[in-house]
Amino acid sequence: MNQTPSDHFRFRQYFPCLWLFRTFRIALDFRKMLLGVVALIVIVQGNEWIDKIGLSEESTDRRPLDFSLTIAPPSADLAPTSETDNAPTGSGWTSLIAPTDHPLLRPWLESAVRPATRLLRVETTFAARVDALCRILLFLLVGAVFGVAITRMAVFEFVRDERLGLRTALGFSCRRLHHALTAPLLPIGGCAAILALCAVGGLFARIPVAGPWIVSLTWFIPLILSIGIAIMLIGVSAGWPLMVAALSTEDSDGFDAFSRAHSYVYDRPWHYLGYIAILLVYGLLASAFVTLVAGLVWNLAELGIGIGAGNGAMETLLDGTTTPAAVLAFWHDALGALALGFRVSFLWTGVALTYLLLRRAVDNTPMKEAFLEPVTQPADGSDVAISGMAAVRDTVPERPVVNPDPPAAVNPGEIDVSER
DSSP states (O other): OOOOHHHHHHHHHHOGGGGGGGHHHHHOOHHHHHHHHHHHHHHHHHHHHHHHHTSOHHHHHSOOOOOOOOOOOTTGGGSOSSTTOOOOOSOGGGGGTOGGGOTTTHHHIIIIIHHHHHHTOTTOOHHHHHHHHHHHHHHHHHIIIIIHHHHHHHHHHHHHSSOOOHHHHHHHHHHTHHHHHHHHHHHHHHHHHHHHHHHHHHGGGGSTTHHHHHHHHTTHHHHHHHHHHHHHHHHHHHHHHHHHHHHHHSSOOHHHHHHHHHHHHHHSHHHHHHHHHHHHHHHHHHHHHHHHHHHHHHHHHHHHHHHHHHHHHHHHHHOTTSHHHHHHHHHHHHHHHHHHHHHHHHHHHHHHHHHHHHHHHHHOOOTTOOOOOOOOOOTTOOSOOOOGGGGOSTTOOSSOOSSOOOOTTSOTTOOOGGGO
16 A cells, blocks of 8 residues: 555654654755855864964864865774874774764864863863863854854755755855854853852962861852853753754744753753764764765766776876876865765754754644745845745744644644655
């Protein structure tokens, strides 16, 4: 018996995590991959500029982020850069049990988690703290621009089954830039304020003889205050991607994005962890597949040209000292860059779908509901003009519905137009 669209709908109703398997199709878009490549380049170059400032000696000795634009297996870009490096090597499948080697998590861990860890150390110098803070702000800025743009394109394609223009997506992210930076900085500022209170209490330790007694007897006060810091830090570290997705989906500001992400992380933690686990395994397989296809495409092109050119001409082309070889290396790196950009595109697309799933579980909001602001049709017709309820800003409710509600006989939250 053939399955009808309603059968697919019922299946996704009982197993909503199946929506995540649309991530590959949505992420496999040249524009999203291009944004991912630019985001990686900005992060690498920005960290190199911070290294040149020389605020922290630790930053200059660290193993650099290996985002070389070359076609390689999933774990090849994780190999040690020298004999003194202690980075784990081996098959790409070890990424399943070694999160620090996962191709999707590596940029996030190296660019944000490591500086944040150094920032929280007691023995860290003031200059090193400034260095770590600069790296975190750089990461947040890149996520605010490129993360919002990619998630916006992903949400638009998921809701309307149409692709949003690159210029429109970047314009949207630039208009939401201050909200995207405010959302994570609000809890970070709260943590800094509470730490300042603890630091004031630490001044009592400088009092001779009685100071250590006062601090030790009142130690329960900083412990209580630190509970609030831990809650906010966990919320911002785990919920920051959801903040980006919230700004791409809702007509909200930074505070609303922070409150939504914080609520979803703590209300549905096991849902969130389950969706992340699915995306990591699925992303590893998808990244390996895209890299394999990119390598196959390059090898087939090289084979075809080699048959016609002959061995002598191919040796000239592959010789790295000639100008034609440099041009050939550019095309090789460009193809490899797209394979790397797919990882970023997949990550942010998965974040967007994860946000929709968590919003559905917590707020009972339909998956196909999002705020799509009006878009003016440009002269070249590259972008899609939005009409209907989403185009009327003055009458749009707090959570405007893009698609009208279906008949009562069908659950309005789960209709997938693309499946019909």
